[in-house]
Amino acid sequence: MTSIIIYSVVTFLMIISFIKSPQKTKKAFKIGFNSFKKLLPSIIPMMIGIGIVLSLLSPETVSSILGEKSGFLGVLIGLGIGSVAFMPSFVAFPLGANLLAHGAGYPQIAAFISSLMAVGFMSLGLEIKYFGKKTALIRNLTALVASSAFVFVIWRALL
Amino acid sequence: MNSNIIIFTKKYKWAILTILILTVINMTLPSLGTNANQLTLSNFLTMFGVLPPILLLIGLLDVWVPKEIMIKYMGENSGIKGLVIAFLLGSFAAGPLYAAFPVAAILLKKRARLSYVMFFLGVWSTAKLPMVMFEYTSFGGLFTVLHITTNLTVFLIGALLIEKMLTAESKEAVYQSASALSE
Numbered sequence: 161m162t163s164i165i166i167y168s169v170v171t172f173l174m175i176i177s178f179i180k181s182p183q184k185t186k187k188a189f190k191i192g193f194n195s196f197k198k199l200l201p202s203i204i205p206m207m208i209g210i211g212i213v214l215s216l217l218s219p220e221t222v223s224s225i226l227g228e229k230s231g232f233l234g235v236l237i238g239l240g241i242g243s244v245a246f247m248p249s250f251v252a253f254p255l256g257a258n259l260l261a262h263g264a265g266y267p268q269i270a271a272f273i274s275s276l277m278a279v280g281f282m283s284l285g286l287e288i289k290y291f292g293k294k295t296a297l298i299r300n301l302t303a304l305v306a307s308s309a310f311v312f313v314i315w316r317a318l319l
Numbered sequence: 320m321n322s323n324i325i326i327f328t329k330k331y332k333w334a335i336l337t338i339l340i341l342t343v344i345n346m347t348l349p350s351l352g353t354n355a356n357q358l359t360l361s362n363f364l365t366m367f368g369v370l371p372p373i374l375l376l377i378g379l380l381d382v383w384v385p386k387e388i389m390i391k392y393m394g395e396n397s398g399i400k401g402l403v404i405a406f407l408l409g410s411f412a413a414g415p416l417y418a419a420f421p422v423a424a425i426l427l428k429k430r431a432r433l434s435y436v437m438f439f440l441g442v443w444s445t446a447k448l449p450m451v452m453f454e455y456t457s458f459g460g461l462f463t464v465l466h467i468t469t470n471l472t473v474f475l476i477g478a479l480l481i482e483k484m485l486t487a488e489s490k491e492a493v494y495q496s497a498s499a500l501s502e
Contacts, residue, residue, distance in 0.1 A: 162413045162449075163368030170372040170379075177379055188378030195421060195501050196374050205333035206417070207366060208341055211359030215351055248365070248415070249450050253457035266462070273458075274466060278444040283417040285333065290420045290500055295493050298484060299437060302477030303444065306470040313469045317461065 202286040210246040210282050217245045219255050226272055227264050234268040235311055242275030243304065246282045267315045274310045278303035369414040370421075377425045377501055389429035397432065402475075405435040409442025410451075419443040424497035433490060434478040441474030 178185040222241055229237050247255075256269045279300050280287065287296040328335065341359065345352030393401040412419065422443075423436045446467050455463045482490070 163372075166369060166372045166413065170375050173379055174375065177383065184382040185379075188382045189375065191378035191381050191502060192371070192374040192376075193378075195377065196371060198500055199370075199421075201330045201334060203366060203370075204331070205337040207362040208334070208337035208359050210362050211355045211357075212337070212341060212344065214358045215355035218354070246415075249453060253453055257457040260458070269458075270462070270466065273454075274445070274470060277416075277450075278441065278470065280416050280444075283415075283420075286417055287420060290424050290497055292489070292493050292496055294485065294489060295433075295437075295481065298477070298481050299440060302437075302474060302481075303441070305477070306441070306445075306473035309473050310466050310469040313465050314462065317465060 199286070199289075202289050206283055206286055213244060213282060214246065217241060219247075219251060222272070223255060223259055226268055227259050227262060230265050230268065234265065235271045238268045238271030239275045239304065239307060239311075242272040242277075242307070243279040243300075244281045245276060246280070247276060249277070252276055266318045267311045270314045271307060271311045274307035275304065278306060365415070369418045373414070373418050374421055377421050380425050381428070381501065384429060386429050389426065389431055393426060393429075393431035393435050395430075395432050397435075401432055401435045402438065405431075405439040406442050409439045410446050410448050412443045412447050413449060416440070416444050421501060424501045427494050427497040428501050430494070433485075433493060434482050437478040437481055438474055441471065441478065445470045445474070 174185060174189075177188065222245065225241065226234065226238055252273060256273050260266065260269055280303075281300075284296060284300065287299070290296075291299070341352070341355060344355055391397065393404055397404075408422070409419075412422075419440055423440055426436050426439065427433070451463060451467065454466070485493070
């Protein structure tokens with residue numbers, strides 16, 4: 161659904177751009193194509209790496225680990241799995257909601273969901289290639305701090 | 320000929336390594352391997368669903384949006400305006416976080432302020448509008464509101480601090496490497 165929208169919007173913009181200036185549009189196409197070529201050496205291992213990690217950390221595995229663990233240790237495990245795993249939200253949200261319905265704690269699920277969305281261990285290679293080691297690490301560290309802050313707040317709010 | 324192979328191998332060393340690992344998994348643990356193959360395939364499909372059009376969009380941005388415009392709206396001295404634009408760009412986004420990197424890179428290439436670009440990445444990761452709706456229906460209002468407010472607060476502080484932590488040279492290096500990937 162998302163990709164249909166993005167592809168249509170971009171096709172539409174490319175057509176308008178081409179009507180206004182074929183040269184500029186060709187250049188735009190070349191820029192897009194070149195950056196795709198430059199990204200491939202980072203994207204291929206990332207896609208395969210995510211595939212391997214997800215086959216080990218399947219939704220079932222995640223729910224069996226996060227479902228029974230509680231307390232501070234559960235939060236740490238939630239942060240750890242969330243940082244390493246790579247799951248689209250339409251898989252992760254129902255999984256988290258289901259775990260909550262079956263008695264898992266809010267702080268542990270919050271740790272998992274928040275770090276899953278913001279910390280990207282599997283995409284770190286690509287991020288470093290774009291922004292350099294230091295910036296990429298600081299951003300991911302900030303995301304980890306943000307997730308911990310959220311856990312702290314929700315722990316205070318709900319317990 | 321030989322040196323071409325060496326260059327190729329060097330460039331794709333991580334790709335080759337992960338393919339090898341996947342092959343070993345397939346040979347030793349076939350059921351896990353099948354699962355990993357399917358997930359890898361679906362990752363590639365997702366990636367092809369978002370990345371090529373985003374890169375084309377970036378090409379269009381590059382040729383049509385002059386640097387001066389970007390500096391005016393998101394540059395060093397754009398003030399609160401730049402922050403608001405970073406927020407809007409991030410929240411109207413769609414796609415996984417890695418799709419945000421090329422967008423962030425073109426913003427940097429056009430000399431948007433590093434702090435705002437980092438904040439944009441934070442918003443993209445946590446507060447994309449479609450995902451906020453979905454989060455609300457999955458976890459309820461309190462969870463979603465607390466998630467977004469605490470995360471965005473920390474992202475904002477982190478984004479402003481990152482400029483203090485980097486020296487002028489390493490900041491320039493970030494601009495250079497981001498620009499080099501969007502040409």
